[in-house]
Amino acid sequence: xxxxxxxxxxxxxxGESLRLxxxxxxxxxxxxxxxxxRQTPGKGLELVSGISGRGDNTYYAESVMGRFTISKDNxxxxxxxxMNSLRAEDTxxxxxxxxxxxxxxxxxxxxxxxxxxxxxx
Amino acid sequence: xxxxxxxxxxxxTPGQIITISCSGSSSNIGINTVNWYRQLPGTAPKLLxxxxxxxxxxxxxxxxxxxxxxxxxxxxxxxxSEDEADYYCAAWDDNLNGVLFGGGTRLxxx
Numbered sequence: 251x252x253x254x255x256x257x258x259x260x261x262x263x264x265g266e267s268l269r270l271x272x273x274x275x276x277x278x279x280x281x282x283x284x285x286x287x288r289q290t291p292g293k294g295l296e297l298v299s300g301i302s303g304r305g306d307n308t309y310y311a312e313s314v315m316g317r318f319t320i321s322k323d324n325x326x327x328x329x330x331x332x333m334n335s336l337r338a339e340d341t342x343x344x345x346x347x348x349x350x351x352x353x354x355x356x357x358x359x360x361x362x363x364x365x366x367x368x369x370x371x
Numbered sequence: 372x373x374x375x376x377x378x379x380x381x382x383x384t385p386g387q388i389i390t391i392s393c394s395g396s397s398s399n400i401g402i403n404t405v406n407w408y409r410q411l412p413g414t415a416p417k418l419l420x421x422x423x424x425x426x427x428x429x430x431x432x433x434x435x436x437x438x439x440x441x442x443x444x445x446x447x448x449x450x451x452s453e454d455e456a457d458y459y460c461a462a463w464d465d466n467l468n469g470v471l472f473g474g475g476t477r478l479x480x481x
Contacts, residue, residue, distance in 0.1 A: 295472040356470035361415035
């Protein structure tokens with residue numbers, strides 16, 4: 251059974267940092283891209299970042315470029331999203347989502363339960 | 372700004388066939404495939420249709436997808452009360468070089 255388990259969300263003040271983790275099980279980790287999709291009531295769903303199965307290709311939304319960094323640890327089957335210089339508009343539920351393919355295509359066939367990130371003073 | 376446009380809401384009665392539309396442009400739906408997701412309240416989205424018309428294992432054949440030009444549609448036949456959910460279309464956008472999601476359609480089963 252494929253499972254994606256996110257952790258690391260919480261309440262932080264503007265300008266602070268958080269690191270989200272997505273631990274995957276039940277898949278051959280290197281065969282699939284893993285992404286982070288966030289959801290807010292106002293802006294809906296947004297692909298924030300992604301990393302290909304081989305780790306040789308990454309994606310960042312323009313809204314987070316230069317502030318967020320995605321990485322993966324193959325020994326732990328885990329993808330990380332380091333979020334720096336957080337802003338109020340980064341407040342959202344962050345989902346980890348597995349792509350159906352090796353590259354980032356937007357075909358997300360498994361999702362984690364989501365972790366809430368709140369940026370507020 | 373590239374966008375995928377969906378109606379904010381649709382409704383139907385049990386047993387009915389309903390369709391949800393998704394309108395895009397030449398940089399997204401016009402040249403790339405469309406995926407559909409369903410999200411029940413308080414849960415993560417679930418892949419319903421991929422590559423315009425394909426159903427992942429376990430998705431009933433009551434759900435079908437189609438695409439024509441720069442628009443796509445999701446059809447649900449034999450509507451059931453448990454189909455009440457938010458439905459999102461998504462497609463890669465070549466201008467954005469990323470995935471675009473539609474704004475979502477809330478389906479109500481009367």
